Amino acid sequence: MEAMKMMKLFTLMMVMVMAVSAITVTASDAPAPAPASDATAVFVPTAIASLSALVFAFLF
Numbered sequence: 840m841e842a843m844k845m846m847k848l849f850t851l852m853m854v855m856v857m858a859v860s861a862i863t864v865t866a867s868d869a870p871a872p873a874p875a876s877d878a879t880a881v882f883v884p885t886a887i888a889s890l891s892a893l894v895f896a897f898l899f
Contacts, residue, residue, distance in 0.1 A: 845898070852891050859884050 848894075848898075852894075855887065855891075859887055
């Protein structure tokens, strides 16, 4: 039962990573934004990666 929960969590995390990657790719195809707005494009994937690392650290 625990293995199924972990597999669901792993699958969910992989889907999130794929979705963020797709969003980042489409964002890079857009015209160049102002330098001040560049921080958001880096912050969101970094925050998701950090949170996922913390979740896996607490689980294992």
